[in-house]
Amino acid sequence: MSGQPHPWRNWRHVVKLDPDRPIGNSDLRELGRIGTDAVLIGGTQGITFEKSADLLRRLRVQAPNLPVWQEISSQSSILPDADGYGIPVVLNAGATEWLIGRHTSAIERYGPLIPWERVVPEGYIVLNPHAAVARLTGALVPESPQQLAAYAVAAERIFGMQTLYLEYSGAYGDPQWVGQVRQATSLHLVYGGGVHSAERAAEMAALVDTVVVGNVLYEKGIEAVRETVRAVREIRG
Ligand code: 1GP
Numbered sequence: 001m002s003g004q005p006h007p008w009r010n011w012r013h014v015v016k017l018d019p020d021r022p023i024g025n026s027d028l029r030e031l032g033r034i035g036t037d038a039v040l041i042g043g044t045q046g047i048t049f050e051k052s053a054d055l056l057r058r059l060r061v062q063a064p065n066l067p068v069w070q071e072i073s074s075q076s077s078i079l080p081d082a083d084g085y086g087i088p089v090v091l092n093a094g095a096t097e098w099l100i101g102r103h104t105s106a107i108e109r110y111g112p113l114i115p116w117e118r119v120v121p122e123g124y125i126v127l128n129p130h131a132a133v134a135r136l137t138g139a140l141v142p143e144s145p146q147q148l149a150a151y152a153v154a155a156e157r158i159f160g161m162q163t164l165y166l167e168y169s170g171a172y173g174d175p176q177w178v179g180q181v182r183q184a185t186s187l188h189l190v191y192g193g194g195v196h197s198a199e200r201a202a203e204m205a206a207l208v209d210t211v212v213v214g215n216v217l218y219e220k221g222i223e224a225v226r227e228t229v230r231a232v233r234e235i236r237g
Pocket of ligand 1: 016167168169170171191192193194195212213214215216
């Protein structure tokens with residue numbers, strides 16, 4: 001973001017909401033009260049503009065003070081009223097359009113309309129081979145912590161990225177692997193995947209800058225999310 005630190009830098013805990021999964025207004029209201037830093041609207045399957053817009057609209061009513069960003073996965077569901085946009089650049093994509101291709105076609109189409117000051121490019125590394133995003137992007141999942149750390153160094157030193165997202169979506173990553181990435185770079189490190197307890201939230205919060213939780217809300221409920229927030233807050237960033 002044009003010269004100034006983007007707001008993600010101050011986020012320690014983020015909830016990712018999937019527009020394709022049902023969630024009630026009372027849960028959305030609670031999200032505004034439990035102390036999470038932001039909501040990221042994003043998902044891989046069944047994402048439509050209508051579902052995404054409905055979720056954003058309800059969040060604005062139920063949790064008006066919560067920043068709501070969109071992680072863009074398809075051009076057809078971009079929300080003009082989101083607070084900002086995360087643009088995944090899938091560094092280990094087997095299908096290169098996810099590394100560069102989708103992005104250029106969006107720029108061709110929307111060019112001058114893109115609010116670059118509200119865009120955060122995310123160096124994305126897909127790490128759960130069974131996740132939908134791994135299948136979609138043909139991800140070449142690193143086979144060792146050294147290989148993973150090499151991706152992180154490439155993101156920082158070759159691609160000049162500021163933010164790296166370790167995406168384990170649906171699985172809990174190996175803290176040793178994440179620790180190796182932490183040691184290899186000074187990028188803003190985001191971790192997501194399988195954080196469904198206070199213990200796991202604390203473990204990852206000690207290693208990364210931002211912890212993202214998703215499934216725990218849909219599978220265990222808002223109280224479990226609140227526990228992950230508390231755990232992250234107890235660990236110094
Ligand atoms: C998904 O990284 C997020 O993109 C969170 O993963 O759903 O496994 O918590 P979980």
